Amino acid sequence: MCKRKIHMIGNTHIDPVWLWKKAEGMQEVKSSFSSALDRMNEFPDFKFTMSSISYLAWVKENCPDLFERIREKVKEGRWEIAGAMWVEPDCILPAGESFVRHFLYSKRFVEENFEIDPVVGYNVDSFGHTSNLPSILAGCGMKYYLFNRPDKTKLAVPPVFVWKSPDGSSVTAERIGGEYLAWTKPGIAYNLKESKEALHSYGYDRMAVFYGVGNHGGGPTIDNIRSIYELREEDKEDAIDFSTMREFFGTVEKEHLTEFQGELGRIFMGCYSSDNEIKRLNRQAEWSLLKAEAIGAIAVKLSGGTYRYPKEDMERAWKMALFNQFHDILSGTSIEPARNEACQEFQYAIATARNTIANGIQGIANHIDTRGDGFPLVLVNPTGKAYHGVLCTDVYVSSAGRKQVRMRDTTGEEIPYAESGYRHNERDEARKSILFEAEVPPMGYAVYRVLQEGPSFKPVKNRMMVEKNFISNGILTVTIDEKTGCPSSIIKNGIELLADKVAFKVFYDDRGAWGGELLEEKSEGIFEASNIKLIETNFLRTVLRSTLLYQKSELVVDYILEKDSDIVKMNCSIHNHERHTEIAFCLPVAGKKHQVITETAFLAEQKVVKDGTEYYQHRFADITNDKGFGISVINNNAYGMNQKDNEYRLIISRSAMFARGESGPVDITPDKRFMDQGSWDFCLELLPHEEPIQKQRLFTEADFLHMPIEHLGDSNHTGEHWLRKESMATVTGAGVQISSYKLAECEKGTQVLRLFECEGMETVAQVKVQNTAFTVHLSPYQVKTYLIKDAIVTETNMIEKKVELAEQENAASTTGTGIKS
Incomplete structure (x- = not known):
C-alpha cells in the first residue's frame, strides 16, 4: 500500500491591521521573517511559505539587510513567495480591476527582485471567495489557489479540486485541513487528523498541512519543527516532509480531480454591511483611480506623449488602496483607531486620483484648438460608452447673476439650456449652474461653447408634470407616499412596478462587527416624512425633496427625473445617530418568483437568496419577476443586501460596535464606540423595466454613476486637435x-x-x-x-x-x- 504524502507548510499568518494598528503589524512582519530565517539556520530541511507582497516591499525599504537574507533563501528554494497579491484581501468585495492590480504590482515586484514568477494564489483567512476569481487568477498567470474558509461545515468540497469560473477558466485549489495555524504539537496533530479524514472521505492521497504561530505574526517555532520530527516517527502510514505549496501542487494531477464551479461560500453574514465609511471609501478609491487612469491615457494620446502622466503617484495610490482591502479592514472588523488610519489612506488614494483627473482634463483641453465665440466648455467621458443625456455643469461667467448665456453644441448649433439653483453656491454671483442635453463619445471629449449673450430661441415649454408628491417625465410616473417619503407607485408604459410602498426601514441588530449569525428580524419602524417639497422644475429635470425622520436621525432624499430618462435618481444625505440598528432601503417589486442578479468582479450573476440571509453585491442589483419586468437598483456606496419575499433590501447602515466579536445587547455608554455615526451622502438610481433588462445596460449605468462626465470651462487657445468631438x-x-x-x-x-x-x-x-x-x-x-x-x-x-x-x-x-x- 502506497503511503499518503503529507506536505508540511511552515508559515505565519500576519494580520497587518486588526486588533492593532499598522505600525505594530509591520513590526510583526520584521520579527516573524527574522524568526523564520533563524529556523532555517537551525534546521536545514525546514522551509517557509509567505504571502502578501507588500510585506516584502516594506522590508526592502525599511530592513535592507533582512531583505537580502530573504533573497538568498529564495534562491536556495527554502523560502517560498506565494499569494502574488499585495495583501490577503477580502476576496468578495473588491472590483475586478482591483484584483488585477493586486497581481499586476505584486508579480512585477517579485519578478524584479527575486527573478521568479509566483503562481500559487494564497488567501487562507479571507471570509469567502467570489465565483469569478478563477478567471482572474488564471488571467493573471496563476495556476493554483489555497484557502481555508469556509470550512467543511459550511461548504462541501474535496480537499483538492479544480475550481472553475463561468467562463471556463480554472485553477487547482486546496482547502487546508484544520487550521492555517498550529502553535503546539496538539495543534499540528489536529491539522493532520482533519487533513487525513478529508483525504479518506474523498479517496485522495496527498495534501498540504499548515503549522506555525500566527495572526499577530510569529511563524514556525523550534517546538513546532521538533513536533513534526516526532509525528513523522510516530506515523508509519504516511510520508510527512517539510515542503512548499508549489512543490505540493507540482505533484497534483489536475485531470483526476473533481470540478467545482461557484462561490466558495461566506462564513460571516454581517461583514458586508459593517462600517459603511470604509466600504464607501473603498468604492470611491477604486473608481476614482480607474477614472484617473482613463483620463490620463486620453491626455497622453491627445498630447502626442508630451503630457506627463504621474505613473509613480498613481502606483503609490493604488498600492495604498490595495493594502486597505485587507480582509480585516475592508470587512469592517478592525479596531476603530486602525480603521481610521485606513480611511485616511483611502482618502490619500482618492485625492491622488482627483489630482490626476484635474491635471488630465487640463492636458486634454490644452491640445484642442478651442478658439471661437464665447468660451469653450470641454466635456470628458472616461467610460466605454457614449453619453447621451442631461448634464449639469457649474461654470464661471462674469456677472452671472445678471446675464443670460447662449449654448452651442459641437456642431456650432445653438441648443436650449436651463439654469439650475439645485446644489448651487448662490453666494458666488459669478457662477452659473447650467443644464443641457449633452453627447460625449466614449473615452473621449466634446467641446461645447458658452456665449455671454442671451439665447435666440424662445423658452422651451416644460413638459414635466409635477404636483406636491407626484412627478412624471412622460416615461416614468412616480408618486411619493406622504408617510414614508418614498415611492408608493412607479409606472412605466402603463405597468406598475411596485407591489407596495418603498421605505427606509429600521431593524434592531445587536450583532457584532462580523455579524456571524443570521439576523432575527425585529422591525423597529421606518423613517417617516416630515416634509415633501418641490426644489426645482424646468424642461430638463424635476427635483422633489423628502425630509425623513426617525428618532434622532434625519434622511434627506432628492428624487430627480430628467428629460427622456427612464431612471429615477435619488441623491441622499443621512444624519445617523442610531446604534444597534440596521437601516435598509426596502423596495417591494411587483410580481412573483423574483430572480435577483447582482454585480461581482467582471460578472453579473444570479443570486440564490434566502430570506433573512445577508448577501453581497457591488454596484447594482436587478430584481425581475417571472413576467420579465422589475427594477434595477444602482448605488455608489453599499455592498450588503438581502431579499425578503418580493422585497429587495439594500443595507445603508449597520451600526455595530467596532471590532466586537460577540452578539447581544450592551449598555450604551460614551466609551462604547459604534460604526456609522454622523453624516454621509449616497446615491441610488432606480431603473424600472417592463421587459427583461440587458446586463450591459446595468454595467453602463453603473459606470456613469461611478465615473461621471468631467467638465472644464477653458479659455480660447490653439491646439493640434481641431475636432470638436473625438474618442x-x-x-x-x-x-x-x-x-x-x-x-x-x-x-x-x-x-x-x-x-x-x-x-x-x-x-x-x-x-x-x-x-x-x-x-x-x-x-x-x-x-x-x-x-x-x-x-x-x-x-x-x-x-x-x-x-x-x-x-x-x-x-x-x-x-x-x-x-x-
Whole structure:
C-alpha cells in the first residue's frame, strides 16, 4: 500500500491591521521573517511559505539587510513567495480591476527582485471567495489557489479540486485541513487528523498541512519543527516532509480531480454591511483611480506623449488602496483607531486620483484648438460608452447673476439650456449652474461653447408634470407616499412596478462587527416624512425633496427625473445617530418568483437568496419577476443586501460596535464606540423595466454613476486637435464592456484596453483605439486584454504579459480555460 504524502507548510499568518494598528503589524512582519530565517539556520530541511507582497516591499525599504537574507533563501528554494497579491484581501468585495492590480504590482515586484514568477494564489483567512476569481487568477498567470474558509461545515468540497469560473477558466485549489495555524504539537496533530479524514472521505492521497504561530505574526517555532520530527516517527502510514505549496501542487494531477464551479461560500453574514465609511471609501478609491487612469491615457494620446502622466503617484495610490482591502479592514472588523488610519489612506488614494483627473482634463483641453465665440466648455467621458443625456455643469461667467448665456453644441448649433439653483453656491454671483442635453463619445471629449449673450430661441415649454408628491417625465410616473417619503407607485408604459410602498426601514441588530449569525428580524419602524417639497422644475429635470425622520436621525432624499430618462435618481444625505440598528432601503417589486442578479468582479450573476440571509453585491442589483419586468437598483456606496419575499433590501447602515466579536445587547455608554455615526451622502438610481433588462445596460449605468462626465470651462487657445468631438477608444458589440483603458506599466507609449463579455453569449466586437481598428471574438463571460502601440495590437494576459510568453513560462496556463487575455 502506497503511503499518503503529507506536505508540511511552515508559515505565519500576519494580520497587518486588526486588533492593532499598522505600525505594530509591520513590526510583526520584521520579527516573524527574522524568526523564520533563524529556523532555517537551525534546521536545514525546514522551509517557509509567505504571502502578501507588500510585506516584502516594506522590508526592502525599511530592513535592507533582512531583505537580502530573504533573497538568498529564495534562491536556495527554502523560502517560498506565494499569494502574488499585495495583501490577503477580502476576496468578495473588491472590483475586478482591483484584483488585477493586486497581481499586476505584486508579480512585477517579485519578478524584479527575486527573478521568479509566483503562481500559487494564497488567501487562507479571507471570509469567502467570489465565483469569478478563477478567471482572474488564471488571467493573471496563476495556476493554483489555497484557502481555508469556509470550512467543511459550511461548504462541501474535496480537499483538492479544480475550481472553475463561468467562463471556463480554472485553477487547482486546496482547502487546508484544520487550521492555517498550529502553535503546539496538539495543534499540528489536529491539522493532520482533519487533513487525513478529508483525504479518506474523498479517496485522495496527498495534501498540504499548515503549522506555525500566527495572526499577530510569529511563524514556525523550534517546538513546532521538533513536533513534526516526532509525528513523522510516530506515523508509519504516511510520508510527512517539510515542503512548499508549489512543490505540493507540482505533484497534483489536475485531470483526476473533481470540478467545482461557484462561490466558495461566506462564513460571516454581517461583514458586508459593517462600517459603511470604509466600504464607501473603498468604492470611491477604486473608481476614482480607474477614472484617473482613463483620463490620463486620453491626455497622453491627445498630447502626442508630451503630457506627463504621474505613473509613480498613481502606483503609490493604488498600492495604498490595495493594502486597505485587507480582509480585516475592508470587512469592517478592525479596531476603530486602525480603521481610521485606513480611511485616511483611502482618502490619500482618492485625492491622488482627483489630482490626476484635474491635471488630465487640463492636458486634454490644452491640445484642442478651442478658439471661437464665447468660451469653450470641454466635456470628458472616461467610460466605454457614449453619453447621451442631461448634464449639469457649474461654470464661471462674469456677472452671472445678471446675464443670460447662449449654448452651442459641437456642431456650432445653438441648443436650449436651463439654469439650475439645485446644489448651487448662490453666494458666488459669478457662477452659473447650467443644464443641457449633452453627447460625449466614449473615452473621449466634446467641446461645447458658452456665449455671454442671451439665447435666440424662445423658452422651451416644460413638459414635466409635477404636483406636491407626484412627478412624471412622460416615461416614468412616480408618486411619493406622504408617510414614508418614498415611492408608493412607479409606472412605466402603463405597468406598475411596485407591489407596495418603498421605505427606509429600521431593524434592531445587536450583532457584532462580523455579524456571524443570521439576523432575527425585529422591525423597529421606518423613517417617516416630515416634509415633501418641490426644489426645482424646468424642461430638463424635476427635483422633489423628502425630509425623513426617525428618532434622532434625519434622511434627506432628492428624487430627480430628467428629460427622456427612464431612471429615477435619488441623491441622499443621512444624519445617523442610531446604534444597534440596521437601516435598509426596502423596495417591494411587483410580481412573483423574483430572480435577483447582482454585480461581482467582471460578472453579473444570479443570486440564490434566502430570506433573512445577508448577501453581497457591488454596484447594482436587478430584481425581475417571472413576467420579465422589475427594477434595477444602482448605488455608489453599499455592498450588503438581502431579499425578503418580493422585497429587495439594500443595507445603508449597520451600526455595530467596532471590532466586537460577540452578539447581544450592551449598555450604551460614551466609551462604547459604534460604526456609522454622523453624516454621509449616497446615491441610488432606480431603473424600472417592463421587459427583461440587458446586463450591459446595468454595467453602463453603473459606470456613469461611478465615473461621471468631467467638465472644464477653458479659455480660447490653439491646439493640434481641431475636432470638436473625438474618442480614443470605442467598442461596438452586444454584451461587450470596456473594463479598463490605461497606459501600460512597462512599455512607454503603449495603451492597454481590457474588455469583458457580460451577457453569457458568444459575441464579436469591433474595436477602434485612435486610428487602430481590430476585431475581437469573445466567448461567454470571457475577459480579454490588449496592448496597442503604433497600430500594432498584441493580446496579453491581465497583467500585460504577452500570451505566448505567459504560456511558455507557466506551461499549462490558459489552455481550455476560455480566458486568453
